[in-house]
Amino acid sequence: MSKTDVQPSSIEGIKRLAKAISKRDSISHNKALDTASQASGFGNFQHARRSLTAYSAESAPARHAVYISTFWRDGQTRTSGRETIRVFLTMPLDELIKPSQYRYAHKLGRFRRHASDHVIDEYRPDSANAALARTCGAARVLQFMDITGLRPSKARVEPRGGYSARLTGHDHGSVWYDPVAKHHVGADEPYAASVASKIAERNTWARQHNWSLAKPEWAGMYYPEGSSELYLYADASKGYSLDGLLKVLAKAPSPIVPENCARVATDDHAPFVTPGEKAEAEAKLARDVQRKAPSPRGPKTTVEYRLPLSGKRRRRPKAAMPVDAHVRIGTLLKGVLTDTRARAGVYKRVDAVRSELDDWVQCEHDRQAMSDAVFFDLYYGEHSAGGTSKAGEQHIENLRLAQSVLMQHYPDCAPLRELVGKIDLAVRSLEKLR
Structure with a gap:
């Protein structure tokens, strides 16, 4: 009787038979494993391995x-x-x-x-x-x-x-x-x-x-x-x-x-x-505790403040930009606003930026550091001259400069990114007017 006619009843026996089949029929070892498993009454080698090792003492299955x-x-x-x-x-x-x-x-x-x-x-x-x-x-x-x-x-x-x-x-x-x-x-x-x-x-x-x-x-x-x-x-x-x-x-x-x-x-x-x-209950409790844990009052780079008139709570960068930097940005923004009153896509966004900065500067500096005369002329009081499209390139340059000054004096945070984003939109509107 040929050894390839034997029907093994163990994984090791199937492997030995597969070697003989592989040599006899000149087929790959993997294919021979499936053939040997089928000879033992299994669909393929994976089926045989799963079945014969499930309850064998040698495999010591986990309990x-x-x-x-x-x-x-x-x-x-x-x-x-x-x-x-x-x-x-x-x-x-x-x-x-x-x-x-x-x-x-x-x-x-x-x-x-x-x-x-x-x-x-x-x-x-x-x-x-x-x-x-x-x-x-x-x-x-x-x-x-x-x-x-x-x-x-x-x-x-x-x-x-x-x-x-x-x-x-x-x-x-x-x-x-x-x-x-x-x-x-x-x-x-x-x-x-x-x-x-x-x-x-x-x-x-x-x-x-x-x-x-x-x-x-x-x-x-x-x-x-x-x-x-x-x-x-x-x-x-x-x-x-x-x-x-x-x-x-x-x-x-x-x-x-x-x-x-x-x-x-x-x-x-x-x-x-x-x-x-018990394990599932403990895991659920841990998730509930984490979900109900008090959220931080805000990132370390921002601080809460109230709007002067409405009392609404908002957040601003946790830093104080020097007054002369505010003056410089105010001059740049007012120049753009003066020439773009008829361009809503530019004017509204730049106006929103200066309004926000006007709130921030009041929180950052008191009257000793900034007199009323300086404050009142800081972000408002631009001239009401008619607009001109000739200054478009210059306005784009001024807005980019204002962005640079802001990012130089304020830490990276959501309030600052919001202002920078509004200036970006204003620049895009100006670029469309070229």
Whole structure:
């Protein structure tokens, strides 16, 4: 027997077989890995690696605790309580299943995500035993997904012909999707007594439709403690094999049932907080504190002031430009304003700049540093001579000079940038008049 005819059951075995196939068929190692994996019953090497390492002792998978809770209330005795169990998975809950997928997951459809490690039942059974059974059922679904890598699906899995061609004796079915092989898989979980007499018919159904039908060693999700049995089926004509799923299910821990579950002792009337809930609450508190923290009174480069007449609060640069610099800028601005009264695009913007600077200078200097005579003639009192377009180039030069003086004496801040921007717009208007 050729060593390439062997069907390995481990990753190392698949790698050894791939080397032989690569040498025999002169193909790349990656392609040989996929071929060897398919010979072992997997879709490709990624599928084999995921399946064979999920529960192997050598891989030592990470253990992520997930808590499952169901509240119950007995209407006759008026007693109530909660059943909570803990399960360990190889990946975090939110990576295993999305909140939108719960509704499609067998026995998990009435549960909702409460935290990153806690799911809670929306249904309220009438006894503690019923609550524990529901909680264990949800745990088995998470367990099945974690073992197989399958994800819940709302698709229909049956041969052509619809309902009339469905699997004989089909009961308690669910549909799953293999994200690696990109193929749907059906799960059928009838009771052992009801399906015993239909085994031959079911096998005939599989042969007629060219579908795979197999019974894993793992007892199943629906009601394993009550003699339900798990069968998997898929369309073999499309090249999908159930062998990989059967192998990982054979190595998996027994399904979680009330007799072997890890119950969490809690006070039924006190809040039960999981580590994930606590972490999320602390993160939310930190965000709230940061959001509600008092904002600074303003940047270090600005200071608040009130307008003389309206009393409105505004901000100005946290600096005092010398009076002679104010005088120089005022002279430049007034010269532009005198010649551009008929040019609204220029006049209004330059007028806004001088109005702002007139407010700033009053905050920066008192009467000892600046007499009333100087102040009154600082930014206002320009001559009312008629405008002329001859001085356009000179006005642009004067406005740029005014910008330069402002940026020389004031720190970079929002109020200064606003004034500089208005001067830029005035210059653009002048440039259009050339």
